[in-house]
Amino acid sequence: MENIKFIPRDEIETHLEAARRIAEGFESRGMVGDSAPGYYIQTFGCQQNEADSERLAGLAKLMGYRAVSSPDEASLILVNTCAIREHAEKKALSIIGEYKHIREKNPELIVGVGGCMVTQRHRADKFKMSYPYVGFTFDTGAIHLVPSLVLKVMQKKGRSFVISDEYKIAEGLPTVRREGGAAWLSIMYGCNNFCSYCIVPYVRGRERSRLPEDILAEARELIAGGAKEITLLGQNVNSYGRDLDCGETIASLIKKICALEGDFRIRFMTSHPKDASEELLEVVATEPKVVKHFHLPVQSGSSEVLRRMNRRYTAEHYKAIIDSLKEKMPDISLTTDIIVGFPGETEEDFEATLEMLRYVKYDMIFSFIYSPRIGTPAAAMEDQIPAEVSGARFKRLLSLQDEICEERNRRFVGRRVKVLVEGVSKSDGGMLTGRGDMARPVHFKGDESLIGSFAELEITSCGSYSLEGKLI
Ligand code: SF4
Secondary structure, eight states: OTOOOOOOOOHHHHHHHHHHHHHHHHHHHTTTTGGSSSEEEOOOOSHHHHHHHHHHHHHHHHHEEEEEGGGGGEEEEEEEEESHHHHHHHHHHHHHHHHHHHHHHOOTTTEEEEEEEEHHHHHHHHHHHHHHHHHEEETTOGGGGHHHHHHHTTTTTOOOOESSOOOOOOSOOOOOOOOSEEEEOEEEOOOOOOOOOOOOHHHHHHHOOOOOOHHHHHHHHHHTTSEEEEEEOTTTTTGTTTTTSSOOOOHHHHHHHHSSSSSOOEEEEEOOOGGGOHHHHHHHHOOBBOEEEOOOOOBBOOHHHHHTTTOOOOHHHHHHHHHHHHHHHOOEEEEEEEEEEEOOOOOOHHHHHHHHHHOOSSSSEEEEOOOOOOOSSGGOOOOOOOHHHHHEEEEHHHHHHHHHHHHHHHHHTTOOEEEEEEESSSSTSSSSSEESSSOOEEEEEOGGGGTSSSEEEEEEESSOOOOOEEOO
C-alpha cells in the first residue's frame, strides 16, 4: 500500500484550525446565525465536482459562513470549474467576470476559483493577471487548503494561485450534503487512462483509491443520516483498488456496501468499458440494492476512432459487454457518452456510431461535439472536423436517439416502479420528480413531504425525455 498518498491528518488539521479561527472572528463580532456572512458556491461540470463542492460547503460552514442562494448576498464566493470542454470554461469565465460588479459594491467580498480549469497553468495565470478581484485559485488537489487561503486574503497577506506538484487524498473534511436522499460517495480520484481527447488525467492526477474502510465508514454515516441512494464516484470506478494491493475491486466493494443494513440503493459511475469485469456485471445483476442501470461510455461506434481516442477497446468488445448485460438483465437501462466529430471521423465512422445506437438501444445518451483541449494529443491531430459537419452529424445523432428514447420509455408505461423522490420538478412546480431503474426522471403529483423517501408509482405516460406517473 506504499503507493497510496494521503495528506497527513495534522496537515489537514492546520487548515481546519484556520477555518475555526475565521469562525471565531465572525462570532466575536456577533456575525452568527442569520447575521453570519453568506457563502455561495457555483459548480460547473461533473458529479465529482458536485461532490467536491459539498466539501467546499462543509469548509465554508466550518468557517462560520451560512449558505445563501445568490452571489449578490455572499461575502465568500467559491467557483468550482470544469475544463472538459471549451464551452464550460468560457461560461465560467463569463460568470466570474460578473463577480467584478458585486466586488465593486462589496470590497470585503472574497472570491476563490477552484477545480479543473485552474489546475491548468495558463488558466491560473489568466486569473492572476486579468481578474484582480479573485483572491485565490486552488487546484483539484487543494480543496483542504481553502480555509487557509481565505484567511490569507482576510489578513491582506496577498493572493494565492495553487497548483499542486502531487495529488493526494484528503480524508476527514467536513461536508454539507445535498438534499433529497441521494448522496455522492467518492471512492477514488484521478485517472490513468489518457484518452487522447481528455484533459482529466492532467488536471486530476493519477488514480488514487480511498481505503475500503474509509468508504464503508462514510457509507454507514450516509445511511444513518437518511441517504436512500448512494452513488459511488470516480473517473473510472472499474479500476478501483488496483493501487491498493489489497485485493479489493469495485465488485467486492459494492457487495460490502450492499451488506450494510438499511433501505437504500447503490449506483456507480463512471465505468470504462475496457475494465468492465464479468464480476462487476454479475454484482449488478444479483445484488437487489444495485440499481439496474449501467452507464457505459462508448464515445464512438467506430473501432478506428476508438483506437485514435486511445480507448483500448473495440466496438465489438463493447457490444459483447452490452450482450452480457442484456443476457443477465434483459430489462436493464443503458446510458452512454458520445463524442461527435472527433478528428478524422469519416462519414463511415459516424454511421458506425448510429449503428451502435440502434444496436444497444440506449435509454439516454450524453452527446457532445468534440472540443479540442490544449495539451491533449487529439488537439494536435490533423483532420479536425469542420464545425458545420460536426453540427449536422450531431443533429442526426440526436434525432435518432429521440426515437429510441421514446421507444425505451414506453416499456415502462403501465408498470409499477419504485422511485426515490428527489425534489420538486424543475419544469412544473406542481409536480415531484423521482428516479428509479429507468434513466429518465418520472414526474408525478404528490406531497413535498415525500422528498427524500421511496415512493411506489404507476407509470401513466411518457415522452422522449421523461415519464409521468401516479402514486399507488
Ligand atoms: S477514462 Fe478517459 S475520458 Fe474518462 S476521465 Fe480518464 S482519460 Fe478522461
